[in-house]
Amino acid sequence: MTIKLYCFGESGHSYKVALGLTLAGVEWEPVFVDFFNGETRSPEYRSTVNEMGEVPVMVDGDVTLTQSGVILDYLAEKTGKFGGKDKAEEREILRWVLWDNNKFSAMIGPARFVQNFIPEDKRSPDVIGFLKGRNAGAYQILDKHLEGRDWIVGDGLTASDLSCCCYLYYPEPFGFERADYPNIDAWLTRISDLPGWKSPYDLMPGNPSDRV
Numbered sequence: 001m002t003i004k005l006y007c008f009g010e011s012g013h014s015y016k017v018a019l020g021l022t023l024a025g026v027e028w029e030p031v032f033v034d035f036f037n038g039e040t041r042s043p044e045y046r047s048t049v050n051e052m053g054e055v056p057v058m059v060d061g062d063v064t065l066t067q068s069g070v071i072l073d074y075l076a077e078k079t080g081k082f083g084g085k086d087k088a089e090e091r092e093i094l095r096w097v098l099w100d101n102n103k104f105s106a107m108i109g110p111a112r113f114v115q116n117f118i119p120e121d122k123r124s125p126d127v128i129g130f131l132k133g134r135n136a137g138a139y140q141i142l143d144k145h146l147e148g149r150d151w152i153v154g155d156g157l158t159a160s161d162l163s164c165c166c167y168l169y170y171p172e173p174f175g176f177e178r179a180d181y182p183n184i185d186a187w188l189t190r191i192s193d194l195p196g197w198k199s200p201y202d203l204m205p206g207n208p209s210d211r212v
Helices: 012-023 043-048 068-079 087-116 125-145 159-169 182-192
Strands: 003-007 028-032 057-060 063-066
Touching: 003 012, 012 028, 012 068, 012 087, 012 159, 057 068, 063 068, 068 087, 068 159, 087 125, 087 159, 125 182, 159 182
Parallel strands: 003 028
Antiparallel strands: 003 057, 057 063
16 A cells, blocks of 8 residues: 655655655655644644644555654564664664754755745744754754764664754755764765665655745
């Protein structure tokens, strides 16, 4: 049965799941969610798709899941890929997924949104400066961790890599320059060299150019 993924191209959290599904070789299809015209805020979406008013939402037969970290965990269990070799690695993967959701994607997403997807007269320099400062510290943490490593945890791609990498492939400016973080840069190249890798706008429907 084909997995359905409610998503849109600009969503970094959706990209984590879309990329995981693709690299796992799982049959899936995107269901476009019109975020920028308010679909996720509609009563219908919240009553029939996701009460939290968010993407991604994955539907696999009678299993419906939300939150990218939960979906990546499910995908690892379903496919036997992207998980740890033992309980210690599983906990380490979870540690990095939680860090990403709290300190990494949680700051990169708003920084990218504020700088690119709201009217220019509403882009607060103070907010942007705060987010850039938080993000710079997080980039340094990840770059240091990746020194001498190919992957965040263990010896292959795991949910921790999928969770942390995906916002960093977006082309919009949000204060991240790969050249400033050589270990992150090499890691991102390592992931994008994997067979089947696609960029977010090639993998999911929805693109900023659609709204120009």
